[in-house]
Amino acid sequence: MRVLILGGTTEARRLAELLHDTPGLTLTSSLAGRVASPRMPPGEVRIGGFGGAEGLAAWLREHRVDVLIDATHPFAGTISFHAARAAATAHVALLALRRPGWVPVAGDDWHDAGSLEEAARLLPALGRRVFLTTGRMGLAAFAALDDLWFLVRSVDAPEAPRPARMEVLLDRGPFTLDGERELLRRHRVDVVVTKDSGGAATAPKLTAAREAGLPVLVVRRPPVPEGVPVVTGPEEAARWVGELSHGRGFPAGG
Known part of the structure; x- marks a missing residue:
């Protein structure tokens, strides 16, 4: 076979x-x-x-x-x-x-989006300092949001088009809950954007966001x-x- x-x-x-x-x-x-x-x-x-x-x-x-x-x-x-x-x-x-896929639990403040483009439209109403974890291939959808600041985490460095106000964090999971808590605190993040990738490797950011009372914009699969x-x-x-x-x-x- x-x-x-x-x-x-x-x-x-x-x-x-x-x-x-x-x-x-x-x-x-x-x-x-x-x-x-x-x-x-x-x-x-x-x-x-x-x-x-x-x-x-x-x-x-x-x-x-x-x-x-x-x-x-x-x-x-x-x-x-x-x-x-x-x-x-x-x-x-x-x-x-x-x-x-991930499932929200009590205390989560999740907002649903059908695509990266829809997420970009919804994002300005949810926060100004964004932890963006959708991968480097999807940054173009957020490139026009000049009023927002983005912390972008990806395995490899992103290319243009991409947001103008952006800090890049090159890293690969699995990530720890303590690490995600500190990341949100240090960068004063007030909204998290993620795809519904599922799995345990990147899930701690969801727990950290819930503990901090932050909204999470979740892109459907x-x-x-x-x-x-x-x-x-x-x-x-x-x-x-x-x-x-x-x-x-x-x-x-x-």
Whole structure:
């Protein structure tokens, strides 16, 4: 069985660890190449795009892939729809691995946004000193907000267009609650903006914001393509692959 993992996430690396060295299984992980120094999973790794759904379908056929697992970031929406089209074209079994989203608890002051652009429209009414944790690729949506000050945290340095009044913090999770408390205090943050990425690595900022009584602007996730089965953990995905290898579950192509 040949498996391709569309990765770049903690869950994708964990799944690669679970499947690596499985007898009878050939594993490849694909990374988009947007991070300068990614954390590499075990096994064979390819870096870069495929050239859309058609390119991915051609790659699946050429390498005789049986199983495609979309374990990309919850906000990497385009590649997920390319994966669905490519899997259908190449007759390959497809599974989406998505970590659970965050859920507000008592004391949270969350505000919902359907996109980064909507978040930028709502933001001026919520605060003036912004802790922006939506990643460097989405800064253009906030570039015109000259009256606000932004603390931007990302793995790699952001490029233009970006907000004029901005301090950049280059860092990679997991983050601690004490660290997030101190960050909000030191920079006098009065509003937090985040995507609903889910997971534990970056969740402490939500607790710190709740303790400080700060509003949090949460950008909703794009949907998983209709008809694609979804699991929420690497262990569940590994079991799904194991069932396929024993002739159960969804029929594999190749």
